[in-house]
Amino acid sequence: MENLIRNEKIISDLLPQKFGKAGKIWVGVLTAICLVGLYAYYRQLRYGLIVTSMRDYVSWGIYISNFVFFVAISLVGSLITAVFRLAGVKWGSPLTRIAEIIAVAAIIFASLIIIVDMGSPERFYNLFIYGRIQSPIIWDVIVITTYFFISILLLYYPLLPDIQILLRFKESTGKRLYRFYSFIGSFWKGTAEQFELSEKAINILCIAIIPVAFTIHTVTSWLFATTYRPGWDSTNFGAYFIAGAFLVGAGAVVVAMYIFRRAYHLEKYITENHFEKMGRILVLLSLLYLYFNMNEFLTPFFKMKESEAAYLNGLFSGNFAPLFWFAILTGMIVPTLILLFKKGRKPLPVFIAGVMVVVGAWFKRYLIVTPTLLHPFLPMHDVPASYRHYFPSWEEWAITLGSLAGAMLIITVLARIFPIIPIQETITEQHETAE
Template sequence: MAESQTNIQQDSTVDNLIKDLFRTVRLNKGFNIWMGFLSVSLVICLYAYYIQLRDGLGVAGIRDYVSWGIYISNFVFFVATSLVGMLVSGVVGLSGQKWVTPLTRIAEIIAVAFAAVAGLVIVSDMGRPERLVNVFIHGRVQSPILWDVTVVTTYFLISLLLLYITLIPDLAYGKDHLEGRPKLLQKLYDILSLGWKGRKAEVKILKKSTIVMLILIIPVALSIHTVTSWLFAVTLRPGWDSSIFGPYFVSGAFVSGLSCLVIAMYFFRKNYKLEDYITDFHFDKVAKLLVLVSLVYLYFNLNEFLVPGYKMKKFDAVHLRELLAGEHALLFWSVQGLGLIIPIILLLIKPFRKPLPMLIIGIFVLAGSWLKRYIIVVPVQEHPFLPIQHEPSNFMVYSPTLIEILISIAPIIMVLMIISVLAKLFPIIPVWETVVHKGLIKDETEIENNNHI
């Protein structure tokens, strides 16, 4: 008698929980206004791209010497930020940190959005985008560009698949909790849920598949940013010619990805009223993780600048002087100070690990991350080995044009659109996993797994 009563009680709490988490899956006025605003902005940016297509890359500030401008900086930033999916779901998730559950879907959605758009960002740097297919037809297996195309595409597909797998049980819940939502959405849930019933055999398969994906995503994610760093590091240019560029980029990617996650956490918590699920405790944990990865990144920064700075080889010296004490010094020190060192110090203090201070710190770190990519990409090209002679001044010093800036904003808008749509179509907090972690449903496979271990 008592047993059946607790069962009923449990069922009602499960039901409440599911209802609560599916609350956000609806198209409301606010969402429509937000999407409308994004669409109008995107159209403006796409018009800028139309001008570039019509008149050529000359409308951007990139010239013969600085031929990689904010487009490539943007690309590196996008690839970097997409790594957060791997960090949160893969590294932290696989290590058995259960607190991370409510954040995994946000991280995976960020990863999918940034990885999907990263490829488009590269196209914006192409003068003849209609020849894109040549990259695949005539690509050389020796070229890091081909590796980059391969791994970025792969990472996008894997991230999408991972997002989908973890969604399957939620989709099944959704079938019963989407009254009043569009018929099309209900149909979509029905097809994608694969008829999930939560049987032991299904759970077992799903768990196994998720673990396989999480293991796979770690090397792929590491390789996307390592290969992106190699696009620079395999050249002889002082400032890029570095053997630690791979780990330097990967650690930097964790910093920018986590700061992006912090901002997303804050907005979803506030707008979707998820205070019960994304708590101060989660912010505290993510803050500590951000401090850890920032310290690792700082360590790589130290190596990257101190070691060549100690030797001051002829051409390195020109580059380092410009960066540390010359024309780019203000930007360089602002980025290192406001985007890395001060955030580390602040996040070590407990009151700063609360949501609002963390949002502000996150914005600074994210902006710093973007500008850091600019510092890595642009100043190096201003000092080629051969002296620049008899050139107009705009060939020597790079400054992005308005059109170029608009074109670079377009992918950011696209990312926001993808995140917004995905967060509206599907519950942003993994429902099934939350239910399981809260112990509301008995996980039969867990006992078996423990026996294995």
């Protein structure tokens, strides 16, 4: 009886909640940003890529920076769900759904932003018609599609027991949502056989997602590393990108944890202990990424090859220096300093550190793409002045911000539809703890 009451309390706490006033404003703002982005994309389709500031030098601008950012952030699904699960980290289970939702939203927009970068969307079709298996671009297309599919499955399988619970609340969920729940999971009856098959599938997915996650970001790094350019000509790029991806992914999770905890009053389920532990993980990942950054920049700085000098000086003390040091300090050093102290691992400081990591990570991706393209090994002669500088046009900003808003909108909508913390898993864990 006591168990039943406890279960009902967990269910009522964790059921998806309708948007309040703040939620509606939040969705409205995100939708407005998306619409502005859509209008900018319409202009890009109407007038061509000339509406962007991308020219022959910087042909990959903030679209590609944003793409790398989304791919990086999507890796969190494999970290929180798969790595934690396989390593037997029990405390991470309330965070798995958040991580998977972020991963799905990010990978959707990573795919979309690549199509935006192509200019005309029908060029994407050409990738399949003329794409070469020898090209890292095709590997990226294949691996992003695979990762998206795995992420969807990894979101779906653990949802099945929760759908059974959600179907019990026909009145409060509403007709359309109830029909949707019925469509995706009414067959789940919670039998031992079903649980066995589901557990087996989740285990397989957790094993499969790790190499695919490593591949997705390694291949993305190879898009750069296989191109002979200052700053990209590195054998370290795969590991450097993966370290950065885990950091920004973990940063995004702590930000989402804090917001959902506050918005849905989940203090009982996302506890201070979760922030304490995620804070420690963030420190470890920050230091790891800092180490890779030192590898990436210190050795070229020491050699200062003539062909790379302009690029490196531009980063360390030139035009890009404020942005570069901002990204290093905000994205790695300051969060590490905050999180090293016990007081710094309380929810609010961890949230602030997480925001800093995510913002720093976005600018870090911009710095990976743009300064390199502005300093080719073989500069063109007599190029127009506009080729030598790059500052995104309003259309690029609008599309980029629209994509970021779109990803957050997907996360918000998924959090509205599905329980943000796995209900069945929480009940089972409570039982195990009680025993």
